[in-house]
Amino acid sequence: MTNVSLTQANQGGAYAIDIDFGGQTFTTIFDTGSSDLWLAQQDVQCVEYLDKVLQPAACTFGLLAPDTFEDGTIDNENFYIIYGDGEELSGVWGYEDVSIGGLSVPYQQVALVDSALWNGDNVTSGLIGFAYPALTSAYPGNESAIDDPNSTIPYNPWIFNAITRDLIDPIFSLAIQRGSNNSGGQLALGGLPPSCHNLTYTSTDLHISDLANRAGASTNFSFYSIIPDGFKAFGDRGLMNRRTNYSVIVDSGTTLVYLPPLIASKVNALYDPPSKWIPETASYENLCNAVPPSFAITIDGTDLWISSDELLMTGEAGEDPETGGCFSGIQPSFDGAYILGEVFLKNVVAAFDIGNSQMHFAQHEY
Numbered sequence: 001m002t003n004v005s006l007t008q009a010n011q012g013g014a015y016a017i018d019i020d021f022g023g024q025t026f027t028t029i030f031d032t033g034s035s036d037l038w039l040a041q042q043d044v045q046c047v048e049y050l051d052k053v054l055q056p057a058a059c060t061f062g063l064l065a066p067d068t069f070e071d072g073t074i075d076n077e078n079f080y081i082i083y084g085d086g087e088e089l090s091g092v093w094g095y096e097d098v099s100i101g102g103l104s105v106p107y108q109q110v111a112l113v114d115s116a117l118w119n120g121d122n123v124t125s126g127l128i129g130f131a132y133p134a135l136t137s138a139y140p141g142n143e144s145a146i147d148d149p150n151s152t153i154p155y156n157p158w159i160f161n162a163i164t165r166d167l168i169d170p171i172f173s174l175a176i177q178r179g180s181n182n183s184g185g186q187l188a189l190g191g192l193p194p195s196c197h198n199l200t201y202t203s204t205d206l207h208i209s210d211l212a213n214r215a216g217a218s219t220n221f222s223f224y225s226i227i228p229d230g231f232k233a234f235g236d237r238g239l240m241n242r243r244t245n246y247s248v249i250v251d252s253g254t255t256l257v258y259l260p261p262l263i264a265s266k267v268n269a270l271y272d273p274p275s276k277w278i279p280e281t282a283s284y285e286n287l288c289n290a291v292p293p294s295f296a297i298t299i300d301g302t303d304l305w306i307s308s309d310e311l312l313m314t315g316e317a318g319e320d321p322e323t324g325g326c327f328s329g330i331q332p333s334f335d336g337a338y339i340l341g342e343v344f345l346k347n348v349v350a351a352f353d354i355g356n357s358q359m360h361f362a363q364h365e366y
Helices: 158-164 261-268
Strands: 002-009 014-021 024-031 037-048 052-054 073-082 088-100 103-117 126-129 138-140 172-176 185-189 202-205 230-235 238-243 248-250 257-259 276-278 283-286 294-299 302-306 326-328 330-332 348-353 358-363
Touching: 002 024, 024 037, 037 088, 073 103, 103 158, 230 261, 238 261, 257 261, 261 283, 261 330, 283 330, 302 358, 326 330
Parallel strands: 024 126, 037 103, 257 330
Antiparallel strands: 002 014, 002 185, 014 024, 014 088, 037 052, 037 126, 073 088, 073 138, 088 103, 172 185, 172 348, 202 358, 230 238, 230 294, 276 283, 283 326, 294 302, 348 358
């Protein structure tokens, strides 16, 4: 088993790991909600909305990668992806030896990005996705403008190559530190972090969920989707207890928790004072000294509680400069994609058991 340090990125809105790409170290956002590994190359063209071309520094990437692959470029195949927040990237594919924590996967398929609509942090150079091959973003041809989501060319992401080549057991786990001054936490490849073996875990099956507009995603595992028993919240303003029968995605690349609008509204009504819906940001906000309710996600009969410290986003990244309010950690999703992001993951040890198609969670006490 290999343990890797997580570091904060994007003002605490994401977490990152270091990878070795062709003998050089790059810091990449760690994302269980996507599958591709990409780095921005040295001559990356940064764009903004309306296709205005900017200087490379405008994307605020960290160290930029070379624009060639030591192990060869893949001809007649292009990389193209749009993330849920609207960030958009395209580039070329090739092969490179990629190591994480000294664990090397030779000849890994990787994208070098040559065009990016991206809001970086001056530290991270790209992103590494740990989700299933059904979510990979390789398309035939050299023109991303004509890519068809139903024509993707699946390949094995880094984590699946590490597993299929018997480099690690078919499991990885996250133990993200909690609090504003945390150092990041740990990613364990092939097991659990050493300090987390004696915790009590609850388990639940992974489910195939047709949430991705990709060929094969409706019949194969894609996201790490689970079906919780329900959600509960209580505070001085009352209580809520809702059963559920729908999938939610466990996603380290998303900051907040996104739930059905009715549940999100009921939870936000229990803040003291109640959170307010702000149409301009399409989100719930509150006073930055508001008191959040106690909130739990119930999985296989076990209540996993989210610290009140995570239910109100404070600091520069969590404040709305227009209103002066702070964003709630619980937001509505109107497209049916419900997500347990870092607001949840900071409170648990999460084991992604690919071999048994399960997830295991334990309350992480600090």
